[in-house]
Amino acid sequence: MKPVKVADGVWWVGAVDWDTRNFHGYSTMRGSTYNAYLIIDDKITLIDTVKAPFFNEMMARVSEVVDPAKIDIVVSNHVEMDHSGALPLLMEKLPRAAVYTSPQGEKGLRLHYKQDWDFHTVKTGDVLNIGRRNLAFVSTPMVHWPDNMLTYCPEEKILFSNDAFGEHLASAERFADEVSLGVVEEEAAKYYANIVMPYGAQTQKALAAAAGLDIGIIAPSHGLIWRRDVPTVVGWYKKWSADQPENKAVVVYDSMWHSTETMALRVGDALERAGVPAKMCNLKTTHVSDIMTAVLFSKFIFVGSPTLNNGIMPTVSQFLTYLAGLAPKNRVGFAFGSYGWGGQSVGIVDKIMREAGVEMLDSVRIQYIPDEAQLQSLSAHVEQGVRPYLGTSQTE
């Protein structure tokens, strides 16, 4: 297991998880990596660790650079177990090593591992000298948990950004400039949409704090390391965290006997007529975490469900629960669906989306199988509904 040199004396010693396809509910079709970084200085420092099953892989890489028993300091930027899982195994071998983390990080690590390690808490502005180099800490609460922080090494101009600027992407390459930028952008957007989206305001604060740093390399905790294209990934984060989606749509639906599906296809067609590109997301075939990537770029979120046993379909319920948690801002929604008698589904979808902060167009429900006149009326309703939200260039 070879370590990868990031700068003189700074090594990637993480692990590649080629096999993971489900990361706490997020579909990770390209796998992931857990990135740990080793700095060789007077005090030998490890920044973050890996998921517990990858402990041996990390240690094999560390051992190629230095005897792991010589590690003096472990910096824990984030408590979540994809980065701290290997810490108990590591600390068994390093009983005297110091653990530097945020105050919330210490609390979280104690609650996870019930160990009384030599904790040192740090906050924004604190600087730790490790010899020739310094490590400066910047607290970034809620990007992704309350304990998150960034570690910056001014001598190397490296920002160890943990979950920020990362993506779930297993690869043989370690640097973003070695792979297709389109693939990295897609996976970084998916990561932002599914992990970071609720914390747009906090992300903007973290970006403001990082703006004062001279950054040559961003070394995140998942996926690829940024050396040539730092402004590219920072630009993506600026754009995504501004919550100003494009005039695009996602049409999300499920259907038992195709009536709601027929409505969905007509809704998609109407959106295109209004000049709004629409991505069709059948919940039978599309994973909610992929839908969220499209939601990141889309102002319009239109959701269809037939009525099933006085309610909505479980797949639609699952999507709406996930959507409400990720709470995209500045979105316009629309609920539609077919029904047989009670017809509650459309009202339920509308209510959940309103409560999630989505501005809703008037909903439409159709009894049993829609006829052409009803579909034309649905189409006109959608076209008229979206027009006020489009720039004048797209209206006629």
Ligand SMILES: Cc1cc2nc3c(=O)[nH]c(=O)nc-3n(C[C@H](O)[C@H](O)[C@H](O)COP(=O)(O)O)c2cc1C
């Ligand atoms: C298992 C099942 C349960 C249903 N429960 C209800 C219900 O409680 N209330 C209602 O209005 N319609 C109910 N329906 C009728 C459907 O909503 C109706 O057939 C609708 O047209 C189906 O739309 P779809 O083709 O998009 O699946 C039910 C249908 C099925 C198959």
Ligand SMILES: [Fe+2]
């Ligand atoms: Fe995390």
Ligand SMILES: [Fe+2]
């Ligand atoms: Fe993570």
